[in-house]
Amino acid sequence: MTTPILELNDVSVDFDGFFALTDLSLSLSHGELRSIIGPNGAGKTTFLDVITGKVRPTKGSVSLRGASIVGLSEQKISLLGVGRKFQTPRVFENLTVTRNLELAASPTKEPFSLMFKKLGPTAKDEVHRLMDYVGLAPFAKVLAGSLSHGQKQWLAISMLVAQSPDIILLDEPVAGLTDEETNRTAELIKSLAGEHTVVVIEHDMEFIRDLGAPVTVLHQGKLLTEGTLDEVKSDPKVIEVYLGQAD
Amino acid sequence: MVQATAPASTKTILRASGLNVYYGESHILRNVDLQIPEGEMICLIGRNGVGKTTFLKTIIGLLEQRSGNIEYDGKQLTSQAPYKRARAGIGYVSQGRDIIPRITVRENLQIGMESLPGGMGKNRHIDPLVFELFPILEQFLNRRGGDLSGGQQQQLAIARALLGKPKLLLLDEPTEGIQPSIILDIERAVKRIIQETGISVLLVEQHLHFVKQSSFYYAMQRGGIVSSGPTSQLSDDIIEEFLTV
Amino acid sequence: MKLFKKLIPWLLLAFAFFVLPAILSQFRLNLFGRYFSLAIVALGIDLIWGYTGLLSLGQGIFFALGGYAIGMHLLLVTQNDFTTGANGLPKFFENYGVDNLPFFWQPFWSFPWTLIAIWLIPAIVAGLVGYLIFRNRIKGVYFSIITQASLMVFYHFFNGQQKLVNGTNGLKTSTTEIFGMVVGSDDAQIVFYRITLILLPFAYLLCKFLTSGRFGDALIGIRDDEARLRFTGFNPVPFKVIVYLVAGGLAGISGALYTIQSGIVSPQYMAIPMSIEMVIWVAVGGRGTLIGPIIGAVLVNYLRSLVSEALPEAWLFVQGGLFIFVVVLMPDGIYGWFKNGGFMSMLAAFGLAKKSATYPKVDMDEGYAAES
C-alpha cells in the first residue's frame, strides 16, 4: 500500500453549532476512483469544501501527499493539484469553449505571463484533445453560456482535466443529464481514474453502479460505511438511513 | 414495470397534467401527470435527484412550469404567487424545513397563521392542537427556531403548516435525517390530522414505513412518473427499484 | 464588409483629427477635445467595471491627480503677471503667505517628470488603494462604497489644503504658458485637441491588448465567477490590482488633457457626482465593449452641452432619466443594444425588417417548442 495522496483525519466542521461534518476520517490513494453517496444534508458538499479550502475545518487535519493544506487559500490548493467541479456546472459563460479550456490549461496563472506569453503547443494540443474527446470540438468557438446543460457539465469536467490535477473532485456530474449523456459521462470518468484520483459524489445509483468503484456512505456528517456497492447495499445501517428501518 | 394508473377516488383536490419544468436549461420534470384525491394521503417516491422536490415546488409556485396544467380545488393555478396559493389552502413543509432561523418558535408558529383570512394580525392564538401533537414545541416557545435540533425543527415545520389550516398539505421528506422515535411521532401526527380534519396530503418520502401509511403511490425516475398504484400493491421489486440504495 | 466595419472607428478618428478642426468653431472644437479626453477615463472604467466587474466610484481621484500634476507644472514654469506672484512662486501662494515652495512641488519643475507623473502618481495611488481593498476580498457594493468614500477623502483633503494646492479654488491653467504658447489660446487648444486624439487610440489599444488575450479572459472570469477562477488556481488579487492601476493611470492622463482644455483643475473634479457620471457614460455607451465607453463619453457630454445651452434647468432631469432608463431598460448600453440586434429587432417588431433567426441554440429541446 502506497502512502495516501489525500488524507482526512478526524475532521469536524461546525457552522455556529450545526455540525456539517463530525470526526470524518478518510484516505484516498493515487489513481483511485471513489464514489461518495449519502442522503441530503449528509455533509457531502462540505466535505469537498474542506478539501478545496473553501471551508476551514473546526478540528482535524487535511493533508495532501503528507503535507497539511489546512488554512491555504483556494487557489493555492488548486495549484497543488486539487480540482473541483461544482454541483451546478460552473463555466465562464461569456468565454468560448476554447478559451474556457485554455484558461484552465494555462501552466502558469500569473497575470504577466498571461499578458505576454502565448499558450504553449502542449497545452494547446491538450485543449484540442479534450474538446475532441468530449465532443465539444464543433462548438469550440461557441460561448459556453449557450451550450446545453450536458455540454456544460462536460466542459466543466474537461476544464478540470485541463488543469491536470492529481485529484479530481466531481460534485454531481450527471445531475440533469439524459440517460445517454449519463452513460458517456461514466465512461469519461472511468477513463480518468488511474492517472488521476477521482472522487464522485452522486445520487444516481445506476450511475454509481456503472462506475463500479468503492463506495463511501456519509450520513449526518459522519462516515457510515465503506465498501463495494453490493456490500454497502446490504449493510443494515445503510438500509436504515435510506429506508428508515430494515424491513 | 408496473402500469401507471390513477387513484380510483372520485373527487380530486389537485390534478397535475403534462407538467414540464426546467431549471435553467436542464429539463427536470417531464410530462408529469398526478392526482390527489380529497381526504387521502398520496405518496411520491423515487431516489434522490429525480425531481420530487421540484414537483412540490412547482405546485406551491416557487417554480413555474413551461408547459402543462395544475388544477387545484377546481381552479387553474397559473403564475400565481406562492403566498396566494398558501392563502388558497396549500400548506408546504419543505425539504430543508426552512424554519426561519433568527426568530422564536412562537413567531415561527405565528407566521404559519399568515395564510388564514386576516393574516397573523387577526390570528394570534396558537391552536393548542399543535402542542398536543408536538409537546416539545410548547416547551421551546421562546427559543430561536434555528437553535432547535433537526427533529424539533421538523415538528415545528409541520405544526407551522397546520396552523394555516390547509386543504392540501405538501410534505417533502419529513423524516429525512431524523431519529426513529421522532419519525414515529411525526407519522402519528400526520395520520391523526388526516383523520380529524380530512385534509389531503402529498408525501414525498423514502422511509418505507411512512410510505406504507399512504393509500396510493407514484414512483418517479429521471423526472417522469414511471409507476403508480395502491400502496398495498407496493412490491419488493418496486421498493428495490425506487427506494433502496 | 468586415474589413470596412473594422475601419469605421479609424475613419471616424481621421475625420475628427483632420476635418473637425476645419469645420467647427473654436468653442465647439474645444468642447469636443474635452469629450475625447473624457473618453479615456471612460475606457479605464470599462476595463475595471465592464470587464472585471469592479464598479469604482472613485475615478475622480485619479482624474484630478493627473490634472493637478500638469497644473502644478504649468504654474511653476510660467512666468507672467497672471500666474506668478511677487516671490516668483505661483500667485496663489501669496494669499496664504507661503514663501517656500512645498516639497512635493519641486519635481514638477521638470517637464519629463510631469509627463510621467501624470499617469504614474494616479496609477500608484490606485494600486495602493486597490491592494488594500482587494486583499481582503472586499468586492461588489462594498468596493463601490469604499472607493466613493476615498473619493470624498481626497476631495476634502484638496479642499482643505489651501497652503499646498490652493484649496477650493484649484489651479487655473488657462493663463499659463507652455512652449511659448498661452495654454488658453486657440493655437494651443488645437494642439491639445490633436494630442488628445492621438492618445485616445493608444488608450484604446492598451485596453484592447489587456482584454483580448488570456489576461482578458481571466478578467472576465473574475467578473463572472471569481470563486470558480480561484478554484482553477488563479489568485484574483494581482489581476484586480493591475487593472485598477491601469484604469487609474488612464484616468490621470484623461484628467491632464481635460485640465489643459478646460483651463482649470479643482477639487470639483473629485466631487462625488463627477465620478458617478463617468460610470454612466460607460453604461450608456455599452460596458464590456471598448467602443461603447468612447461613444458614451462623447454622446452624453455632447448632449449635456446641448441641453444645458438650451434649457439649463432640464439637464439634471435628462441626466437622471438617462441613468434610470439605461440601467433598467438598456443594460448593455447603446453599442450593446445595436450589437445584440436590439435595433434590428425593433425594426422587425414594426415589420420594417425581416425577423432574424432567434439566438442559435446549440440544442433545441421539446420544452421550448411546447411553450412557443
Added chain:
Amino acid sequence: MELIFSQLLDGLSIGSVLLLAATGLAIVFGLMGVINLAHGELMMIGAYVTYVTQNLFRPMGEGIFELYFLFALVFAFFITGIVGVILERTLIRQLYGRPLETLLATWGVSLVLIQFIRSVSTSMTIGIVVAVVLGFLAQRFAPKKLKQASFYPYLSGLAWLVSAVIGFLAITALSGSKFLSKPWFGPRNIDVTAPKWLQGSWGSIAGIELPGIRIFIILLSALLLAFVAWFLTKSVWGLRIRSVTQNRQMSNCLGIPTDNVDSITFGIGSGLAGVAGAAITLLGSVGPNLGAAYIVSCFMVIVLGGVGNLVGTVIASMMLGIIQSIIGSGAILIAFPEIPNPSRAVIEFFATTSMSYVLIFIFIIGFLQFKPTGMFPQKGRSVES
C-alpha cells in the same frame, strides 16, 4: 476637561444625526440589499416638508406654531415614506438582486429629485400631472389588439414620450403666468426657525450648558431607534419583514405577501430618512444639495458597523461623530496643551472638519484590514454563497 465633555456631547449629537440618517439606509441595505443613493435626497424631502409645515403653521398664531415641529416630524415621515413606496413599486422592484444597478439607478433618482426641488412650481406640477395621467390613460385604453402586437412595448414607450412632451408643452404654456411659474423653493437654501422651546439651553450639568437642539436630536434619535427596534421585533409587520429577509421563499410559501413587505420596508427606511431631514433643519439652513453632504458618511457608518445590525450602526455612528467633534475641532490640543511636538503636529494637521474625514477614512480602511466584514458581521452559512 469641560471642553472635552462638551465636545463629547457635540460628538454624540453629530453621531445622532448620522444615526438618524443611517438607520433608514441600514434597513434598506441590510434587509433588502438595495444601495439607495437617493437616501440623502429623501432626507432633503423631509427637510422641505418641515419647511412647508412651518409656513403652514405660521399664520395659526403663536401657541400652535410652537408645536409645528412635532407635526413636521410626522409629516416628514409619512410623505417621504410614500415617496419611498412609489419608488420601490416603480423602480427598485425591477432591480432586486443587482445591488450595483440599484446604486446607479437611485443616483439617477437623486438627480431628478434635486432638480425637482429646485424648479418645482405650480405650472410644473400641473404639467407632470398631465403627463402622468395621459401616459396612464394611453396604456389603459390602448386597444387589446394593439397590446398583443410585437411592437407594443415600443409603442407604449412612445406614448409615454408623447405624454411627457405634452406635459412639457403644458409647462411652457403655463410659464407665461409669473404666478404659476414661480418656483416654490428655488435653488437657494431655506431656513427653518426652531420653535422657542428648542432654542437656548435646557439647563446644565456640572457647569456645562445643555443646548436644547442638540439634546433634542439625541433624544429624537434614541426614540426613533427604540421605535425601529420595537417595530422590527414586536409588530406583525416587523415579523413579516424579518421573516422575509431571513427566508424569502419560505415566507412566500407561508402566505406572506413578499412584494408588500418590500414596499413597506423601503417605505419605512425612506420615512426615517424624512425624519432625519426634518431634524437637520434645526442645525442650520438646508438646500437641494443637502443629501450629498450626508450620504457618504452614512455608508461609512454601515461599512464600519456591519450590514443589517442596529447595534453596529449605533456604535459606528457615535464613533464617527465623536472622532469628528473631538479631533476635527482641535479640542484635544486646547484641552491638553502640553502634548509634545511630533504628535502635536499630526493632531493639528487633522484638526479641521475636512481633515477629520480623512482621519476617519484612514481609520476605517485600517479597521477593514483586520475585520473586512465590519464590527458586527452577519453570521451563518449563507453569508458568502
